[in-house]
Amino acid sequence: MLKVEKLYKSFGKTEVLKGVDLQIASGEIVVVVGSSGGGKTTLLRSINYLEKCHRGSIMIDGEYLLRGGVYAPKEKIKEIRRNIGLVFQGFNLFPHKSVIENLIEAPIRVLKQKPEEAKKKAEEILNFLELGDKANCYPYELSGGQKQRVAIGRALAMKPKLMCFDEPTSALDPALTGEVAKLIKSLSSEGMAMLIITHDMEFAKMVADRIVSMNQGKILEEHIYAEA
Ligand SMILES: Nc1ncnc2c1ncn2[C@@H]1O[C@H](COP(=O)(O)OP(=O)(O)OP(=O)(O)O)[C@@H](O)[C@H]1O
Ligand SMILES: [Mg+2]
Structure with a gap:
């Protein structure tokens, strides 16, 4: 459902995304964790075309939003963006x-x-x-x-076919965090892909099929989280 390849993004001279690779299958829940300033929100905003990247590729549901640093035509971008839902912090x-x-x-x-x-x-x-x-x-x-x-x-x-969340539980007490986790899981079981940014490891473990960590503009490690 989502395929990000070698994505780069700079703000002026500051390089924030330094070759990000990430794939999410339909119905899969991927959680991105990592230290503050690592580029997580920027990645999410780039996938939603709220930031423009100058190198790399972003494919959503088989359609290129960005291919080798070149954006799709305006109408195509509109069409592609309709497949993405975004819930901000x-x-x-x-x-x-x-x-x-x-x-x-x-x-x-x-x-x-x-x-x-x-x-x-x-x-x-x-x-x-x-x-x-x-x-x-x-x-x-x-x-x-x-x-x-x-x-x-x-x-x-x-x-949407892909839902993106930036810190969905930051304003919630622990009981509600569990509720949001349940909701996200039930949506993914209907085939919706999920990209979730969080600092909350408890929540990440509750909800994720896979947890990846992002630091200094790169996805560093990838490990399957298997719920006991
Ligand atoms: N519009 C902008 N202009 C300039 N620099 C920016 C802009 N947005 C983000 N940055 C810089 O990009 C870097 C990554 O920011 P980003 O918000 O993606 O981090 P993050 O991983 O989401 O952090 P946090 O966990 O604190 O939310 C930071 O150093 C930030 O200062
Ligand atoms: Mg952020």
Whole structure:
């Protein structure tokens, strides 16, 4: 589902990604750990075309976003990006929109779904996330864990094939961390690939099929994590 090859990225003179290789199969959950400043967020942003890289390749669901340092045409990039969901650290929910409005905005605007259709699907997702009773609340009325689930729901509404998470549990207490882990696992069992950045090793072990560590712009070691 995702294949990153020899990816390089610099900010001015600072080289942040120094030849990253990473592959994720559909239905696979890969967790990236590593020291602060190692380039994890930059990698995730690059995969989502929020940062431009000057060397290397990024392939998503068989389509090249970036091939040998050259980006696909604009229309193709749009198409490819629709297959990717992204949940940021800090959620980035629209504060002036209700929960359900947060979920239907992109499906209507980007996927051109009819409002009634988008609303029906959003309700299904909210029920699945056990947030059915919060549809008309605003983000400020929710707990950290609830906001996190809304952010996941908003990404799910786009039906991505690859979901990317940056520090999904940083605002959660340990009980909710387990909940998010369960949710991520159940989504992957439906074939969605997951790329998760975290500093939380407990969470990483709970959720990962594979844990890789990233330091100083490179993926250093790769080891299979087999749950006992
Ligand atoms: N927009 C930017 N302009 C300049 N430098 C940047 C920019 N974004 C990131 N960097 C630098 O790139 C390096 C990697 O940052 P990145 O956010 O990818 O690290 P990280 O592994 O996600 O760290 P953390 O675990 O603390 O979140 C850092 O040295 C950072 O200062
Ligand atoms: Mg980061």
